[in-house]
Amino acid sequence: MFQVKLLSATHAAEISGIDLSQPIDDALAAAIRQAWLNNLVLLFRDQTLTDAQLVTVAKVFGEPAHSPPNASGSNWLGDFPELTCISNIKADGKPIGSLGNGEAIWHTDMSYTDEPPTASLLYALEVPPAGGGTHIMNMYSAYDTLPDTLKEQVEGKIALHDATYTSSGDVRKIYTEFDGNTDPEVAPGARHPLVIRHPETGRKALFLGRRSGASGILGEPDTCLYDALWAHCEEGGFSWRQEWRVGDLLVWDNRCCMHYRESFDDSDRRLMHRAQIKGVRPVAA
Secondary structure (H helix, E strand, C coil): CCEEEECCCCCCEEEECCCCCCCCCHHHHHHHHHHHHHHCEEEECCCCCCHHHHHHHHHHHCCECCCCCCCCCCCCCCCCCCEEEEECCEECCEECCEECCCCEEEECCCCCCCCCCCEEEEEEEECCCCCCCEEEEEHHHHHHCCCHHHHHHHCCCEEEEECCECCCCCECHHHHHHCCCCCCCCCCEEEEECEEECCCCCCEEECCCECCCCCEECCCCCCHHHHHHHHHHHHCCCEEEECCCCCCEEEEECCCEEEEECCCCCCCCCEEEEEEECCCCCCEC
16 A cells, blocks of 8 residues: 655654545545654655645544635635645735744644644645754653653643743734743643643654743742753653655644744745644643
8 A cells, every 4th residue: 555664763753655646535545644643753855745745645644724814814825725835935925825934842733722733733844954854752752651650740740831932932912011020820722731642543642732932831939840851851862854855745733832933044945834723622641
């Protein structure tokens, strides 16, 4: 049906022998989805997809969510409200997409909402010659390898996922009044369990979301526990790096992965189209 090549010891697999522009029957869709659940991240190389075909592929993983509107309040990609343009390219002095060329910190997509996306799909149309790689972290492994003392401390804890800032550090216009706030009790954003249970695999995952603004663990007297969890994740060797090529489609499970993007030279062009799959509220493990 297709071939699966593991890309790291803990997660990520390349799927070959499949042309995603062609019809996907139920049996093939189920096999792709199972490979995704098994490996957390799937890479499909050398794909040629229209926006309509990208939306069709997204439906393999669930119901596509409508993208947040651009600065002018309209869809990023016209007839396809399910898609977002991620780019540093400008036309007539205005950005055609979001997130620019800077580094995007470790984050779970839209964890600051009550129902973060189930999955994210990112399709490469133009890539810079250097930089702009995407790192994806396995949050199952992050939880499984926690020292017992930390596992005991995170049990039953709730974390704030501050909505004030984007993953590239920009203040969201509707939250400018919270710029500089460091109190998680009053910051805007969702409150989620620190340890969640994956609704399909049943596995436990650490759910940190992103470290920005007032994000932190509610009810803690200081940031020591939060600091220890982030240090464990960033130093634990749980991440894999995607080196982009034109025609790559990357799909990751947003419920058990974090990711970040490297910066790149703004004189180079990077153009991606993204789809996201509707999610449900994370449930405590």
